[in-house]
Amino acid sequence: MSNMRCVKVVKGSNGQYYNIWYDKENDEFYCDCISYLTRRKCRHIEEVKGEIMALCLDNIDEVKENAIKEMPSSLNCINEMFESPLYNNSEIVGLYALANTGKSFFILQEIAYLESLGYNILYIDTEGSALKMITKNLPIFRERFGGNKKGKIYLEEKRTLKELMKYFGYNFEIVKKSKETKVGRLETNYHELKNCEFEEFAKKNKIDFVVIDSITNVIRAEIPSDVQNNPTKSFVEGRLMSKLVDVQGKYNVGVCVILHASMNPSNVYDTTVQMRGGFATRHNLKRLIYIEKPAKKDYKD
16 A cells, blocks of 8 residues: 555545545556446546646646757758757757768858857867868858857867867776787776866856767777777767766757768678767767768759
């Protein structure tokens, strides 16, 4: 009986009052009216279930209003495709394409738009090319969106995997085993730091949106291609993605991760574009966008 509790007292058609009980362990309702005792069903329970469901729906709307932050893409067609604003604080967006397709250029347009709406953005560059691109093109995008700079854009450069992991709160290094033991195998030495610079920055500057451009670049640079499926790679991706998920929950930020893509190098006839990144990355990306490489470099394409 410890799981049973009375959720409502109802008045029957005969003028008598009956108790509606709820068994939490078995998720069942009980009533002490004669109809339920003899037929195991009564209108009292159906009425109470309807009221409880209505209360739950009201609570869901309240939770959504208070807890879910949604931020739109600058392209309405993308928002319409997902039937909601593209970015939010509970789903990580993944953006992938072949090299020189315009991934970084597209995300720059996105953050300029979000800046004009009053959001603060943290752009984490791992490739070393963001500063030049931003300096050249950000003024153009700002003018396109009305010249409003209600929010702020912050740029962080983390050119190596060790730098990026430290920024995310891990003292980390990869140790290559000698050929006398296991050829091509890797080991990871790491420990979690007391303070996470990434989290502290997001909290201090009230960051609303985070971009990592790209998460696969530093991993591929550090871990040789012949051991890309090594557990070390999965471990690194898992730590990075879990930190992003954690920050989303703590500080209500949207996240977009940019990834490389490639075709099958062993089959020149296979033109299928495959996203880089292992299981941990794919598991945590809830919304994916693929940018097709245009046939010509023209605005209409």
